[in-house]
Amino acid sequence: MADFDTIYELEEEEEEEQEESEPVVRSQELPRPRDAPDPVAVRGAGHITVFGLSNKFDTEFPSVLTGKVAPEEFKTSISRVNACLRKNLPINVKWLLCGCLCCCCTLGCSLWPVVCLNKRTRRSIQKLLEWENNRLYHKLGLHWKLSKRKCETSNMMEYVILIEFLPKYPIFRPD
Template sequence: MMEDFDEIYEEEEEEEEDEDRAAEEQLLKYAPDPVVVRGSGHVTVFGLSNKFESEFPSALTGKVAPEEFKASINRVNSCLRKTLPVNVRWLLCGCLCCCCTLGFSLWPVICLSKRTRRSIEKLLEWENTRLYHKLCLHWRLSKRKCETNNMMEYVILIEFLPKIPIFRPD
């Protein structure tokens, strides 16, 4: 008898989840396109530029203060400034020794690059919880195709989160 009750309860949960998912998709449909902040540095290692543009995008006017935007970009740029020179040195060393080591000398660069990306992602997540989620914005590091060539690059995407309707019943 209890088993039948559990099955009915699970079906109701699935229906509620489907309704919630449909409502969320409806809200996302009307959200504006995300703002893309591209790398503007002169050195790029595995798609990650050594600097991001700190110019305030006009699409964020009225959403966030220009000072907060620049402070966040400066935090990301300072993280890149600390880690990327080490990655470049290891890349040069790995390229010089590549023939002798059958390519294994490039592994430290790959690991350091992954570590740099993770530290930037953690920094952006901290920024999101500290400020941007309260403003219905979400910052994340994303891999995109370059506009000028066929290469891939990492950009910062600033997505607009939909506002939750507070008058909708639970």
């Protein structure tokens, strides 16, 4: 323990001497990572969409992820998200129909339950994806997240699962 303190004090004195002799410009940035590939977007493939959130996501394995993650793990993760959607979205649709019927009488306030339920569904999917990231995907250099994107065919917005590649920092490069 005493040796550690001594080394620490010596390093501190050397830094002070360097600062006095010549000004050193220090950068707080991390080393520049290599350019990461573009993220992979997994789009909704269901036939019902409530406020941009489809009732299921496509389970087809993207070829870009070959060698990064096993197709079985990918399908398991998407199946978990689809199970969460299958559990929550029918309730949202029922509340949406009820809210639309009563919309004129309530001046639009009957749509608030649908908005709140949709937000709760999105949060549960985000928590599920964060759990998946911590369990597996961060170790593989991937990051899954739920993101809002513009549809390719129209001006509408939709929620997609984005699979981003985490940048690799060159740890063996000298300072």
